[in-house]
Amino acid sequence: MATQDPSPRPGPVSYRGRSSLPMASSNTDDREVPQFEPFQLMPRGPPPLKEFLDIWDVNNLNDINKKQHHTDLYANENLIVRRAQEFQIRITFDRAYNPLQDQFLLEFVIGRYPQVSKGTYIPIRIEEERPQSWRGRILETKDNMVTVGITATPDCIVGRFRVYVAVITPYGIRRTQRDPSSDVYILFNPWSEADSVYLDDEAELGECILNETGVLYHGEVKDISVRPWSYGQFEYGVLDACLFVMDKASMPLINRGDAVKVARMASAMMNSRDDDGVLVGNWSGDYTYGVAPTAWTGSVEILLNYANSGMPVCYAQCWVYAAVFNTFLRCLGIPARVVTNFYSAHDNNGNLKTDLIVDEDGQVDKERTKDSIWNYHCWNECYMARPDLPQGFGGWQVVDATPQETSDGLYRCGPASVYAIKHGQVCYPFDAPFVFAEVNSDVVFYKRNKNGTLEQVKVDKTHVGRLVLTKEIGSDKSRDITSQYKFPEGTEEERTVLEKAEEFGCSRVQSTLPPADVELRITVQDVMVGNDFQLGLEFKNLSELKRTASVYISGNIVYYTGVTSSEFKFKTQKVKLEPFEYKKVTLDVSSKEYLSKLVEQANLNFIITGRISETGQIISAMQVVALHTPKLSVKVSGSSKVSGESFVTVEFTNPFKYNLENVSLRVEGPGLMKAKSKHYR
DSSP, X not given: OOOOOOSOOOOOOOOTTTOSSOOOOOSSOOOOOOSEEESSOOTTOOOOOTTSOOEEEEEOOHHHHHHHTTOTTSOOSSEEEETTSEEEEEEEESSOOOTTTOOEEEEEEOSSSOOTTTTSEEEEETTOOOTTSXXXXXXXXXXXXXXXXXXXXXXXOOEEEEEEEEEEOSSEEEEOOOOGGGOEEEEOOTTXXXXXXXXOOHHHHHHHTSOOEEEEEEEETTEXXXXXXXXXXXXXXXXXXXXXXXXXXXOOGXXXXXXXXXXHHHHHHTBOTTTOOSEEEOOSSOOTTSOOGGGOOBSHHHHHHHHHHOSOEEEEOHHHHHHHHHHHHHHHXXXXXXXXXXXXXXXXXXXXXXXXXEOTTSOBOTTTOOOOEEEEEEEEEEEEOOTTSOTTOOEEXXXXXXXXXXXXXXXXXXXXXXXXXXXXXXXXXXXXXXXXXXXXXXXXXEEEOTTSOEEEEEEESSSTTOEEEEEOTTSSSEEEOGGGTOOOXXXXXHHHHHHHHHHTTOOOOOOOOOOOSEEEEEEOOOOBTTOOEEEEXXXXXXXXXOEEEEEEEEEEEEOTTSOEEEEEEEEEEEEEEOTTOEEEEEEEEOHHHHGGGXXXXXXXXXXXXXXXXXXXXXXXXXXXXXXXXXXXXXXXXXXXXXXXXXXXXXXXXXXXXXXOOSEEEEEEETTTEEEEEEEEO
């Protein structure tokens, strides 16, 4: 008979005995500050203070400040400013301010246990210069109104500060009441040279900070598709949701001024694998208890759901993680963009190899081939200085929230310097070897002999990291940034980079195999879901002798991660080639073969392998066919004026010869309408 363990489960360990106060790790956790703080014991209470200044009103001058600080787009009534840039506060006293006899200060407070040494309590005495502190000066005095200019330090904490105006008397400090409407949000400032996220490109800032919408690239490298996305970083509640993410991570307030630490924390918190983060990943195709990743159209609903419930939102795949992460970074003021790497290798041991195993006849051994190459993978780049690295490694940094491998015990990746990745300096933090492998791995074909040994027969050095794209500034066109990650294949620079990476443990395959004298290439036209199509196999004999190829054709239904769901077609064929002959063989593919087996995103993967009878050489080619799905048509009618009503019509025509069931439609527009969904049986 089992007995119950009487010992209670341990709760959170107390801070007592280790520190006098608990670690401040919550932006919302506050404590009332007394309106009157005496300098000494006063048994009868404070004396009448009528002869001293009294504060009638505090005006944060939202309109002026938000315009100057590029925060006027935030749907938030509070003042939002950026650090290292002056903002104004107008104080109305009960009488005219006399600098010779009156003393007042402004107090900025964040967290429950504010301390000057931690940067969580900032008292600002006007016109008093103090090193490494916020600055305050009087800009204008008119009647009983004083306009003060405040400049936060370039490294101050990013978050929501409580603001008090305090008058100093001989008996103590008299301050304003706590008023949440006077709280001030302070963000990173990419417009200030003093800030670590400074980006000296106004057009890039317009795209990577201020643009609320974008497109995400997916599909196949020769057939790229776009997915529109609403980032919505200025929508109501999103800024507070981003601060909640940091609170949920128990990130110390003192670290929230460091862009590197904020980005690294968020790359872990965007996924829920080990910290109850924002999104639950799901690649299974079963989304019964949540929203399918392909159904999301924006970040706002996801972040607000998470902030309101405190529970991870279901479900996400790589582009959803990247898009929501992009919203988080842009909202806090860190320049960010989503990047797509086509044919992305996920190498977890740093050997830069993706292995495909064939038998002695050249047929793929599916039981022993375990590695896969993602058709595409989305991550983020954020722009920041890297004071923790040698000079020159700042700029764009890779951060990736998709849970793949652990880094320092948590599922996260980055920030990793793009410059370091391109130049093979993968010794620098964080996770540069992993990202280096995603764009530089080799596809290695091994022949498995009858005695069980593996013999290397072919190496494809160009398949992985074929194309790296991001959105063009100011348009929905794509920008090719592959050259920012790697030098052209076969150049002297590329060889130097690989040698440098090998010094830090990233070893690439040293291939001395002679090239095969028969070339094989696959061609295919664009294909709509449900259509029959032809696959073209182009053979070219480079030899002056006859060649005979025994070819194995394998067609597979695959997820976009490259993982095979099922094989729908298998065929063998012999191809005879005369000296220097070019021959094209066509393969008919019927929709009946693949349609009933399709998984989401409708990807087919053809792997063609073969063996040349005369030489024993292995030939191979791979081709992903991303089937096109029917498009939606969106039409807008009505008044296109401010406060005018417009009508949106979404049209869809079913092109198939059968009924579509359980169709869901989701529509949203940043600044126009919240996400709405409709279900059709």
